Amino acid sequence: KTIAVVGCPFSGGQPKLGVDKGPIHLVEAGLVTQLEELGWHVLFDGHHQFEEISTASDPPIGKLKNPRLVSRVCEGVANVVGEHVRNGRLPVTLGGDHSLAMGTISGTLKSYPDACVVWVDAHADINTAETTVSGNIHGMPVSFLLGLGVEIPEFSWVKPSLKPERLVYIGLRDLDAGEKKILKENNIRAFSMHEVDKYGIGRVVEMALDHVNPNRDLPIHLSFDVDALDPSVAPSTGTPVRGGLTFREGHYICEAIHETGLLVALDLMEVNPSLADPESVRQTVTVGCSLVRSALGESLL
Numbered sequence: 689k690t691i692a693v694v695g696c697p698f699s700g701g702q703p704k705l706g707v708d709k710g711p712i713h714l715v716e717a718g719l720v721t722q723l724e725e726l727g728w729h730v731l732f733d734g735h736h737q738f739e740e741i742s743t744a745s746d747p748p749i750g751k752l753k754n755p756r757l758v759s760r761v762c763e764g765v766a767n768v769v770g771e772h773v774r775n776g777r778l779p780v781t782l783g784g785d786h787s788l789a790m791g792t793i794s795g796t797l798k799s800y801p802d803a804c805v806v807w808v809d810a811h812a813d814i815n816t817a818e819t820t821v822s823g824n825i826h827g828m829p830v831s832f833l834l835g836l837g838v839e840i841p842e843f844s845w846v847k848p849s850l851k852p853e854r855l856v857y858i859g860l861r862d863l864d865a866g867e868k869k870i871l872k873e874n875n876i877r878a879f880s881m882h883e884v885d886k887y888g889i890g891r892v893v894e895m896a897l898d899h900v901n902p903n904r905d906l907p908i909h910l911s912f913d914v915d916a917l918d919p920s921v922a923p924s925t926g927t928p929v930r931g932g933l934t935f936r937e938g939h940y941i942c943e944a945i946h947e948t949g950l951l952v953a954l955d956l957m958e959v960n961p962s963l964a965d966p967e968s969v970r971q972t973v974t975v976g977c978s979l980v981r982s983a984l985g986e987s988l989l
């Protein structure tokens with residue numbers, strides 16, 4: 689099978705400069721060769737070029753910032769990822785901020801309407817236009833995929849293609865009040881860091897998959913935000929939250945999902961190489977590449 693590395697140098701879903709350089713650093717660290725060394729055929733024809741639109745022509749819609757830019761970029765990503773999936777490739781999307789997952793998951797669900805989503809993150813990214821506090825759309829992609837909240841015409845291309853019972857979270861520890869309410873109202877299964885502590889990562893992954901993929905027969909889209917990891921493990925990210933996953937817990941999730949043989953698409957999001965010192969950047973880029981390799985078959989034995 690062929691991997692398609694989709695480099696998405698995009699930062700419009702959040703305010704910090706630099707996250708658009710994430711894909712460049714991940715590829716420069718040798719990720720393509722590393723995947724080839726795992727035996728994959730890898731397609732990478734350069735990072736995506738997103739034409740900017742000036743903020744003058746993209747005023748906020750309510751609280752939402754850069755709405756037209758984010759919508760247009762994510763629609764483009766949905767088409768690219770969707771085309772790779774349709775052609776039997778495994779898209780590995782490198783962010784870039786997590787708003788991109790509105791596109792990647794839309795793309796996956798177009799070909800695999802029954803796919804389940806494992807969302808690994810400190811945050812739920814499920815704010816609606818009504819509940820968002822920041823107006824940063826990287827905190828909202830899941831609400832668009834579920835079709836929650838008031839319809840926004842500029843985002844009409846996003847179909848509510850994800851069902852709540854096909855979504856599960858691992859690593860949550862920083863939710864807005866509105867998001868907690870949304871998870872409860874929609875009966876969305878979430879394994880926060882409390883559950884990780886209580887049951888251990890092995891049981892958590894098993895319970896998460898039992899929930900969204902009980903017969904282990906549904907395709908899996910893994911959307912991994914590096915801020916799910918503890919900031920001591922992945923410091924160079926825009927919204928770090930203490931008390932996160934260890935290096936091994938993060939890798940275990942990826943290894944276990946590889947073991948299912950059901951992975952059809954992967955996102956590795958929110959690496960921001962302009963944050964913190966060079967050693968932190970190297971550490972974060974290195975762990976990002978390592979997580980991708982683990983999700984794609986690198987094993988310890």
Ligand SMILES: N[C@](CCCC[B-](O)(O)O)(CCN1CCC(O)CC1)C(=O)O
Binds near residue numbers: 812820821823827
């Ligand atoms: N939920 C946040 C963070 C989203 C993080 C997106 B990512 O892709 O990185 O998972 C947090 C907003 N929150 C508002 C109140 C403040 O005191 C703290 C941050 C938001 O901005 O909506």
Ligand SMILES: [Mn+2]
Binds near residue numbers: 786811813958
């Ligand atoms: Mn996220």
Ligand SMILES: [Mn+2]
Binds near residue numbers: 809810927
């Ligand atoms: Mn996050």
Ligand SMILES: [Mn+2]
Binds near residue numbers: 927
């Ligand atoms: Mn983040």
